[in-house]
Amino acid sequence: MIGSEGPDHPRQKNKVYGHGQAEQSFTSALHNGRLHHAWLLHGPAGIGKATLAFRLARVVLKGTDLASPVGRRISAGTHGDLLVIERAKDEKRGRLRAEITAADVRPVQDFLHHTAAEGGWRVVLVDGAEFLNRFAANALLKILEEPPPNTVLLLTSASPGALLPTIRSRCRMLALSPLHERDMRAVLPEVSPDMLSRAQGAPGRALFLAMDSDGSITQLSQKILSGTRLNSDMLAQIERAVRDADGFALLCDLLGEGLASKARQEARLGNVVQAERAARHFAECEAMRRQTEHMNLDKVQAIRQAARSLAES
Incomplete structure (x- = not known):
């Protein structure tokens, strides 16, 4: 479940199913020295946008080997050059908050004002950008307008139309599609065929329905x-x-x-x-x-x- 920690959290994964073309577009831009400063990964809920975003962060930070020191720091959420912005958990209600607030986005400015901790790129990952409230969206927009060098922002959204047009216009769009049946079976081998069919190509939805x-x-x-x-x-x-x-x-x-x-x-x-x-x-x-x-x-x-x-x- 997005936002929950544990072995199923996208942070812990490296294998991505069904989004090879999108990953190739990103890695080609990186290797050719033409990496855009902001990318918006968008598509239906539950299809693996956050998993792909963390995979791309690993590519940029050279942590695709989960057993390597860099890979382990990314999995643990302790890598100094990766900052994740997402809806915080409401401890009293036991669920995610309805919005990403300006207070949630504020650490980005401090993060980007410091030299990269490991001497390379810095990555800001905003998971669920459609949940940014007005103040948080405006704060993020200022960062997108004047991004520091060697910085890439990865935004995920199931509802890109809910974002400010000025945010969308400053991002390179990566449209993700529902997974094919074979990829669904590979991701969730223990889930029944009927449940996979009802999930319409979204592994997250299959788990939700289950x-x-x-x-x-x-x-x-x-x-x-x-x-x-x-x-x-x-x-x-x-x-x-x-x-x-x-x-x-x-x-x-x-x-x-x-x-x-x-x-x-x-x-x-x-x-x-x-x-x-x-x-x-x-x-x-x-x-x-x-x-x-x-x-x-x-x-x-x-x-x-x-x-x-x-x-x-």
Whole structure:
């Protein structure tokens, strides 16, 4: 999971699946002395953007051998020339904060004002750049406008359209695509073929979906999507499902997936009214999730309202 430490953290990995062409574009620019100062790795959530970003950082810092001293320092997060900016963890709520703040970005200025600790390049990795709030985005923009020499910034984003146009314009874009089936099997050999298929080429999404080990959240989402009116049994299921942040996020994700699929299906059949209705519900579901997580609203009440809206439509 992005943002969590441990053997599955992108920091600990070196092998990248499915993004060889993007890596080649970067390494060719580096070896030919034409490395752009900022790169934006963008694509759907869960396809390995952070893993590739850490791999590129290893290439720049000459730490691709995980067993080497440099490689070990990168894995441990102690390399003096690598600074990672990401959403901090909210210890009270036990989940990642909703935003990357100006305070999170402020260490970059101090980092870049010092000579490279190991005499080479310095790398700033911003994981989840779409979470930069307005103040953090403006602080990063100033750095992108006047980057020091021998410095490269690696930004990842699942929603590049949410970034300031001036940030995007100062980055070289690396578009990443969902993984092919063979790469998905290589990354997650223990995950069932059905789960891999549902993940649509995103290993992170496969692991996310696998949290619903007994299928209860999937069944609940299907009831809500079918327009089933709330009853005591469903209310109890909702309370169990959203007891923690991951359950709420997964239920919202499944609802969004179902509504998006319905919108596409109705559009293909020429049912414009039904397609527009499903698309509207999808937008409402996404907005509900963002607002609930950002403002720490009552998750049970949010899902109840979404279920009522679908039942009444």
